[in-house]
Structures are given as structure tokens and as C-alpha cells.
Amino acid sequence: MPNQDPCATSHIRSVLLANVDGWFVSPLCRRPLISPLAAMIKSHQFPPMFSFGIASKLKKIVGRDSVLDRAEDLMLYEYDGSLARGMPNFVVFPQNTEQVSAIMKLACSEQLSVIPRGAGTGLSGGAIARRGGIVLSLARMNRILEIDVANLRATVQPGVVNLDLSAALAPQGFYFAPDPSSQKACTIGGNVAENSGGPHTLVSGVTVNHVTGIEVVLPDGRIAQLGSKSANAAGYDLPGVFVGSEGTFGIATAITVKICRLPESVATLLSIYDDVQDAANTVVALTTEGITPAAIEMLDGWTLRAVEAYVHAGYPLDSAAVLLIELEGLREAVDEQAEIVSAVCRRAGAREVRRAKDENERQLLWKGRKTAFGAIGRVSPSYYVQDGVIPRTRVPETLRKIEEVGKKHSLTIGNIFHAGDGNLHPLILFDARDEQQTRRTLEAGREILEFCISVGGSITGEHGVGMEKQDLMSSLFSESELEVMGRLRKCFNPDSVLNPQKLLPSTRTCRETVMPGHASLDAPVASGAELR
Numbered sequence: 001m002p003n004q005d006p007c008a009t010s011h012i013r014s015v016l017l018a019n020v021d022g023w024f025v026s027p028l029c030r031r032p033l034i035s036p037l038a039a040m041i042k043s044h045q046f047p048p049m050f051s052f053g054i055a056s057k058l059k060k061i062v063g064r065d066s067v068l069d070r071a072e073d074l075m076l077y078e079y080d081g082s083l084a085r086g087m088p089n090f091v092v093f094p095q096n097t098e099q100v101s102a103i104m105k106l107a108c109s110e111q112l113s114v115i116p117r118g119a120g121t122g123l124s125g126g127a128i129a130r131r132g133g134i135v136l137s138l139a140r141m142n143r144i145l146e147i148d149v150a151n152l153r154a155t156v157q158p159g160v161v162n163l164d165l166s167a168a169l170a171p172q173g174f175y176f177a178p179d180p181s182s183q184k185a186c187t188i189g190g191n192v193a194e195n196s197g198g199p200h201t202l203v204s205g206v207t208v209n210h211v212t213g214i215e216v217v218l219p220d221g222r223i224a225q226l227g228s229k230s231a232n233a234a235g236y237d238l239p240g241v242f243v244g245s246e247g248t249f250g251i252a253t254a255i256t257v258k259i260c261r262l263p264e265s266v267a268t269l270l271s272i273y274d275d276v277q278d279a280a281n282t283v284v285a286l287t288t289e290g291i292t293p294a295a296i297e298m299l300d301g302w303t304l305r306a307v308e309a310y311v312h313a314g315y316p317l318d319s320a321a322v323l324l325i326e327l328e329g330l331r332e333a334v335d336e337q338a339e340i341v342s343a344v345c346r347r348a349g350a351r352e353v354r355r356a357k358d359e360n361e362r363q364l365l366w367k368g369r370k371t372a373f374g375a376i377g378r379v380s381p382s383y384y385v386q387d388g389v390i391p392r393t394r395v396p397e398t399l400r401k402i403e404e405v406g407k408k409h410s411l412t413i414g415n416i417f418h419a420g421d422g423n424l425h426p427l428i429l430f431d432a433r434d435e436q437q438t439r440r441t442l443e444a445g446r447e448i449l450e451f452c453i454s455v456g457g458s459i460t461g462e463h464g465v466g467m468e469k470q471d472l473m474s475s476l477f478s479e480s481e482l483e484v485m486g487r488l489r490k491c492f493n494p495d496s497v498l499n500p501q502k503l504l505p506s507t508r509t510c511r512e513t514v515m516p517g518h519a520s521l522d523a524p525v526a527s528g529a530e531l532r
């Protein structure tokens with residue numbers, strides 16, 4: 001089976017091996033093993049029937065072993081990392097831009113939706129077929145096309161795994177800065193579509209700050225070059241517009257990114273607290289002092305204990321919270337800053353500040369942070385990860401609010417934050433088999449995001465809107481703002497062939513024009529029925 005999708009393979013592994021590996025544990029990957037047909041009927045996701053003619057046309061374009069159309073294969077692509085699910089009719093694995101273009105032309109003429117897919121680690125349902133269609137996996141377009149150190153650029157195919165690019169650049173002293181915690185699995189195409197960030201967003205920015213050129217296959221199959229190797233292309237910033245469009249504008253088939261020089265020195269501090277509010281206040285204090293570390297990550301006591309039991313990263317089990325603070329730059333400057341930051345942490349209430357003494361210890365501390373979601377998957381049948389943004393000065397009150405929401409709905413909520421840039425990831429524990437609990441979980445997630453909006457924040461910092469948060473877009477943006485977004489989407493994707501029913505809400509002003517035969521947008525969005 002030509003399956004190179006970590007989400008799909010993790011599904012198989014987790015069913016068979018009960019999640020022992022755990023780079024990522026989707027709650028949905030823990031369903032009882034039942035026959036594919038029974039599972040489809042049970043989930044009411046049986047796809048509409050399409051003629052066998054389409055399968056053979058797709059096979060003609062990409063080859064026989066690059067099309068999946070059997071139910072038992074398709075069901076592995078019902079998922080991404082979110083709670084949503086939806087069954088495609090076909091999964092195709094093109095190997096070059098021309099094949100992607102031919103698939104898009106076929107999809108247009110057959111009025112089929114196309115859903116681009118990288119590694120399927122997305123957390124908002126972006127890679128899921130809401131109403132059938134073709135999942136177009138970029139997993140086999142995974143070559144690094146060029147490394148141009150002199151111009152500080154690399155060009156990659158979209159299926160290149162994020163960390164693989166940095167690994168290829170390391171011998172020459174460079175790396176690719178966006179570092180999502182999923183970087184061992186997620187693809188650069190997915191990073192572009194979601195405008196992904198990571199712990200080092202604080203100092204490096206998000207993906208859009210690192211992309212200068214994108215080759216794109218438009219929904220009608222035409223191939224366009226947005227931007228170039230040069231940082232200052234004339235005219236509108238089309239790569240900037242494309243990044244973060246969540247697969248609704250076109251399919252990225254080659255991406256030119258900036259590469260960064262590895263810092264001369266890095267210091268990683270673990271600041272340990274007896275009170276979670278002191279940890280939150282430290283983030284504010286560091287800002288007030290005018291210090292910008294490369295990363296400030298926070299784990300609360302509940303979360304760090306779950307992580308410690310799994311990874312043995314060295315987080316103290318009796319603490320209420322830890323901050324993982326990283327500083328980078330020239331050796332002398334880093335040493336000096338480490339002293340200043342330690343002093344600020346202590347003044348804000350840290351009981352202890354440890355500095356990783358070598359690279360092994362540093363990697364272990366980060367392993368704890370980066371495998372946190374997997375660690376939570378070991379202790380709860382399901383979890384729902386949220387992705388709110390708040391001004392970083394509002395971290396203390398937001399933590400109090402999250403606690404309140406947890407109590408109100410009788411749910412345990414762990415907290416893990418990109419604290420430095422106010423991007424929070426509350427992890428709500430629940431059991432997806434319990435409908436009532438699932439409903440309370442969704443409601444709790446919504447209340448947290450509404451609070452984020454009320455303090456001047458946003459409903460996503462990096463995981464995207466997808467099919468999970470569309471209805472909250474109307475709380476964040478005005479009608480006219482949504483209308484502009486709707487028009488922009490129509491410029492690129494007039495018939496909503498690509499990733500229909502995602503990102504924008506189904507309000508009057510930004511309603512999608514759907515081709516005849518496509519599902520109507522009046523269908524309910526992101527409801528409990530689709531989110532399990």
C-alpha cells in the first residue's frame with residue numbers, strides 16, 4: 001500500500017500496538033478494531049458513489065499503485081490530528097507538478113473536490129474530505145530540490161518533512177527556522193498552508209516570514225509562480241497571501257524558503273515554580289525587562305507530570321509549573337543573558353532555575369516539550385487541543401479562566417503554552433465514546449476561545465481554522481472583513497474545487513460558490529456530528 005502518511009500509519013500502529021510509540025496520538029486512533037464497512041456505516045461517512053471511470057483516469061495520470069479507492073485504504077485518510085473525520089472517494093499520490101496539474105483538470109471537469117494533504121498532522125481538520133472527493137497526498141513529492149547557501153535559500157517539494165530540511169542543512173551550519181513540535185512528521189507544504197509556528201516563533205516568526213517563492217497549481221490546473229528566490233518581488237505579496245490559506249487557494253508544489261545560520265551558542269533554562277501564576281507572571285516580567293528569549297514555553301503541573309512519566313525529561317514532579325526558556329546568539333551575550341533571565345525568574349517567584357549543562361540535557365528538556373501531546377495520549381482515551389492566542393500580558397488571568405472552565409464542565413484541562421508569544425494550547429481530556437462528555441468538551445473549547453477573543457486575542461495561533469473553528473470566525477472578524485476574505489478565495493478558487501467548506505463561515509457574505517454536484521455550504525459546519 002503506497003501509504004506514507006504518519007497519521008494514517010499511526011492509526012494502524014495505535015490500533016494494533018495501543019499507542020506505544022506516541023510521536024502523536026490522535027484520540028480517534030483509539031477506536032475499537034471493527035470492520036471497515038461497519039465503521040463507515042457506523043460513522044455515517046459512506047462516500048457518495050463515483051464511477052469507476054474516475055479511478056481509471058486517475059490511475060492513468062499517476063500510475064496504478066498511486067491511487068487508493070478501496071474502503072479499507074480510504075478509511076485511513078478519514079483523519080488528521082483533529083477531532084474531525086470524513087471519508088474521501090480517492091487518495092492519489094502524484095510525484096510531480098504536471099501530475100498535480102492533470103489531477104486538478106480532471107477534478108474540475110468531473111466536479112470533484114480536491115483536498116491537499118501533507119502528513120495529516122493538522123489539528124483543525126484541514127486535510128479531511130468533508131463530503132468526499134479526492135485527497136491529494138503530497139507525501140511522495142518529498143525531494144529537496146536545491147540548497148543555495150550563498151543566497152540563504154532552499155527550494156523543496158511540499159512533502160519534505162520539516163526536520164529533514166534542517167538535518168540536510170546542518171552540516172553546512174544552517175537550519176530552517178519554523179519548528180512546529182510535530183516537525184519530525186509534518187511537511188513544509190502543510191507548514192505553508194497553516195502558516196505554522198513553533199517554540200522559536202518568538203524570535204524567528206512563523207512560516208510566512210521564511211517563504212519567498214511558491215510554485216502553485218491553481219484549481220483549474222494552471223501552474224503559477226508566486227514570488228521568487230528574491231526577498232523583494234514587485235507587486236502584491238502573493239506568497240504572503242498564499243501562506244496560511246489552508247489549501248483553499250491552490251496546491252503548493254515547490255517552495256523556496258529562507259535558511260538561517262545556526263547560532264554560535266544556545267542556553268536552555270528550566271525555571272521551576274510552586275505556583276502556576278508565578279510562571280505566568282515571569283513571562284510578563286521578561287517582557288517588561290525588554291528581554292526576548294528565542295523561546296519561552298510553559299507546562300503546568302498536571303501536564304509536566306504526564307510528560308515526565310513518559311519521557312523522563314527531568315521536570316520536577318512536585319512543581320506547579322515550569323518554563324523552558326531558550327537563549328541564543330554569541331557565546332558571551334548568551335551567558336550574560338542567561339544570568340539576567342535567571343534573576344528575573346527568581347524575582348518573579350521561581351524556586352529554582354536550572355541551566356542544561358550539555359546538549360544531551362538540552363535535547364531531553366525539549367523532548368519533554370515536543371512529545372507532550374503524545375504523553376497526554378497515554379493517560380486519557382481522548383483529548384482536544386485548543387490553539388488560542390492572547391496578548392502575553394494576559395497569560396495569568398487566562399490561566400485562571402481555563403481553570404474555571406474546566407471546573408464548570410467537570411473536565412481536566414492541562415496547559416501547555418508557547419508562552420512567549422501568548423499562544424496557548426489547553427488540552428481538554430475526555431472520552432470520545434461518551435457523547436455528553438464530548439459535547440461538554442467542545443463547549444469548553446469554545447468558551448476558552450471566546451475568552452481569547454474578548455481579551456484581544458485570536459482563535460488560532462498556528463493550527464488554522466479548518467473545519468473546526470469556522471463558526472468562530474464571525475466573532476473575530478466583521479462582515480466586511482469576511483467578505484474581503486471570501487472574495488480573495490474566489491479569485492484563486494472560484495468554484496471551491498479546492499478544500500471546500502473550510503476556513504470561512506457559511507454566512508451570507510462569504511458564502512462559497514460551489515460547483516453543481518458539490519455539497520451545499522448550507523450544510524452544517526463543524527458540528528458535534530463531525531467532531532468526535
Ligand SMILES: Cc1cc2nc3c(=O)[nH]c(=O)nc-3n(C[C@H](O)[C@H](O)[C@H](O)COP(=O)(O)OP(=O)(O)OC[C@H]3O[C@@H](n4cnc5c(N)ncnc54)[C@H](O)[C@@H]3O)c2cc1C
Nearest residue numbers: 118119120121122126181187189190193196197247252462
Ligand atoms: C503532536 C503535534 C504537535 C504539533 N505542534 C505544532 C506546533 O508546534 N506548531 C504548529 O504550527 N502546528 C503544530 N501542529 C499542527 C500541524 O503539525 C501543523 O499544522 C503542520 O503544519 C501540518 O502539516 P502537515 O504536513 O501534517 O499538513 P496536513 O495536516 O496534511 O494539512 C494541513 C493543511 O494544509 C493543507 N495542505 C497540505 N499540503 C499542502 C500543499 N502542498 N498545498 C496546499 N495545501 C496543503 C491541507 O489541505 C490542510 O488544509 C502539531 C500537530 C501535532 C499532531
